[in-house]
Amino acid sequence: MSRPGSIDRAPRPTRRLFTDLARWMVGLGLLAGIAFPFLATLLGLPPEEVYTPRFFGATLLAGLAVGLANYGLARGVVRPRLRLLSGRMHQVAESIGSATYSDDWSRCRPETCSVPVDSQDELGESAAAFNRLVGALMNAHEVEDAVRDFSRELSGQLELAPLAARALTQLLNHTGAQAGAVLVEQGGELNVIAGHGLEDRERLRHSDHVREALRSQALRRLELPEDIVIEALVGNLRPREVVVVPIVYQSVNLGVVVLASTRPLTGERLRLLELFQRSFGLALHNAVTYDHLERLAALDPLTGAYNRRFGLGRLHEEYQRSARTRAPLGVLMLDIDHFKAVNDTYGHLVGDRVIASTANAIRRCLREGDVLVRYGGEEFLVLLPGAGCVDAQRVAERIRHACTETPVRDGEQTIQVTISGGYTAFPEQDAGDEDALIRSADTALYAAKAGGRNRIAAGECPPSQSREPLAQGRSGA
Numbered sequence: 259m260s261r262p263g264s265i266d267r268a269p270r271p272t273r274r275l276f277t278d279l280a281r282w283m284v285g286l287g288l289l290a291g292i293a294f295p296f297l298a299t300l301l302g303l304p305p306e307e308v309y310t311p312r313f314f315g316a317t318l319l320a321g322l323a324v325g326l327a328n329y330g331l332a333r334g335v336v337r338p339r340l341r342l343l344s345g346r347m348h349q350v351a352e353s354i355g356s357a358t359y360s361d362d363w364s365r366c367r368p369e370t371c372s373v374p375v376d377s378q379d380e381l382g383e384s385a386a387a388f389n390r391l392v393g394a395l396m397n398a399h400e401v402e403d404a405v406r407d408f409s410r411e412l413s414g415q416l417e418l419a420p421l422a423a424r425a426l427t428q429l430l431n432h433t434g435a436q437a438g439a440v441l442v443e444q445g446g447e448l449n450v451i452a453g454h455g456l457e458d459r460e461r462l463r464h465s466d467h468v469r470e471a472l473r474s475q476a477l478r479r480l481e482l483p484e485d486i487v488i489e490a491l492v493g494n495l496r497p498r499e500v501v502v503v504p505i506v507y508q509s510v511n512l513g514v515v516v517l518a519s520t521r522p523l524t525g526e527r528l529r530l531l532e533l534f535q536r537s538f539g540l541a542l543h544n545a546v547t548y549d550h551l552e553r554l555a556a557l558d559p560l561t562g563a564y565n566r567r568f569g570l571g572r573l574h575e576e577y578q579r580s581a582r583t584r585a586p587l588g589v590l591m592l593d594i595d596h597f598k599a600v601n602d603t604y605g606h607l608v609g610d611r612v613i614a615s616t617a618n619a620i621r622r623c624l625r626e627g628d629v630l631v632r633y634g635g636e637e638f639l640v641l642l643p644g645a646g647c648v649d650a651q652r653v654a655e656r657i658r659h660a661c662t663e664t665p666v667r668d669g670e671q672t673i674q675v676t677i678s679g680g681y682t683a684f685p686e687q688d689a690g691d692e693d694a695l696i697r698s699a700d701t702a703l704y705a706a707k708a709g710g711r712n713r714i715a716a717g718e719c720p721p722s723q724s725r726e727p728l729a730q731g732r733s734g735a
């Protein structure tokens with residue numbers, strides 16, 4: 259185990275190389291000068307000629323000269339190479355520096371921003387190590403860039419569906435996976451918000467692997483054998499690996515990303531995925547919060563229907579779409595009959611329950627894409643995209659029946675209310691704007707009230723299209 263300060267005692271590669279070299283070479287030269295006279299006597303030279311101060315002096319001088327010459331040669335050969343190496347390293351460092359500040363890495367790729375390696379000796383190995391260091395630096399830069407781009411791409415997006423679609427595209431690009439999906443938890447349910455290349459993405463909602471990844475909050479890798487074909491999950495693709503990545507923000511599960519790839523993901527790509535996981539967690543958290551707030555702002559708390567402000571916004575959008583495409587748009591105005599009497603008899607709380615129960619009864623008669631709006635106290639606006647006058651009348655009648663068949667209980671008592679309604683539809687009613695549609699349905703509603711209530715009346719629908727101008731209902735409440 260290393261202790262504090264132990265680094266000082268570790269060998270230091272750059273310390274006094276040439277001083278040490280000079281000491282060793284001169285020292286060895288002198289040692290050879292001292293040893294030479296003894297060697298000479300062993301070789302047969304007469305000792306009286308060898309063991310003299312003159313002879314010793316001469317061999318010492320010769321040893322010193324050889325030592326200095328060796329040092330000079332070593333310095334002359336090694337130094338220029340080292341200078342060359344450090345010069346190239348400086349150039350590479352400058353290129354990386356200017357690429358960092360100009361954010362233009364096009365001229366500094368690993369193959370160009372490197373030192374040529376022509377040998378496998380220690381200098382070659384040093385150059386190769388330097389190149390590896392540069393490669394690691396470039397890689398770190400690429401990862402940082404990818405994470406920054408990913409975060410930037412997501413940061414401006416607060417809408418859940420576009421955010422999930424963008425994140426999925428980026429994740430597929432960066433991991434090399436060919437298919438995938440983003441599932442998000444909404445109201446205790448996992449919903450598929452974005453998908454690519456998957457045949458039956460809804461099945462993922464019930465996958466054990468998805469549940470397990472959420473439970474453990476850990477990435478799961480499923481390596482699949484060559485011969486397996488997940489027909490229902492992935493169309494023509496034969497994935498070799500499926501990765502399930504939980505998306506978590508501050509320990510709270512937000513959803514999962516599922517990626518399917520024909521090649522197993524490399525360690526680097528998985529690490530990148532883990533970095534993306536964090537950015538996506540934050541972006542998804544913001545989008546889920548935004549979605550939640552938007553819903554709260556758009557919904558009427560008593561009935562769960564859209565509030566008037568949001569509903570009129572939707573009417574504007576739907577009208578614009580219909581005006582553009584000439585696709586029909588049905589509009590209903592519905593109002594509970596004699597509601598004041600309900601309030602007066604049973605109190606406001608029971609009145610509220612009647613309003614909520616009526617909204618539920620209406621909702622059950624609608625199809626996906628229809629819009630239910632609480633327009634006023636006990637008045638509802640319903641938008642029926644794709645419905646002409648005949649369909650609008652049919653839906654209104656269905657609602658009227660449903661409301662009479664949905665009594666509200668208050669202790670022993672059963673409260674049964676009826677509704678009246680007016681309908682119209684664009685473009686059969688040649689309305690110049692959406693307000694004209696509302697006015698027409700509203701006028702029809704008042705006609706229905708005036709006609710005895712518990713009935714549905716037509717607005718400005720052409721007579722040939724609507725079966726009866728004033729559909730007769732059952733007796734009032």
Ligand SMILES: Nc1nc2c(ncn2[C@@H]2O[C@H](COP(=O)(O)OP(=O)(O)OP(=O)(O)O)[C@@H](O)[C@H]2O)c(=O)[nH]1
Pocket residue numbers: 593594595596597598599601605606607608609610613634635636707711
């Ligand atoms: N309990 C409850 N009552 C409400 C709410 N909003 C409006 N009201 C009441 O609903 C009643 C509506 O009464 P009116 O507009 O006279 O209509 P009505 O009694 O239904 O008569 P017709 O529409 O002509 O059949 C009023 O008494 C309002 O106070 C609400 O959110 N909760």
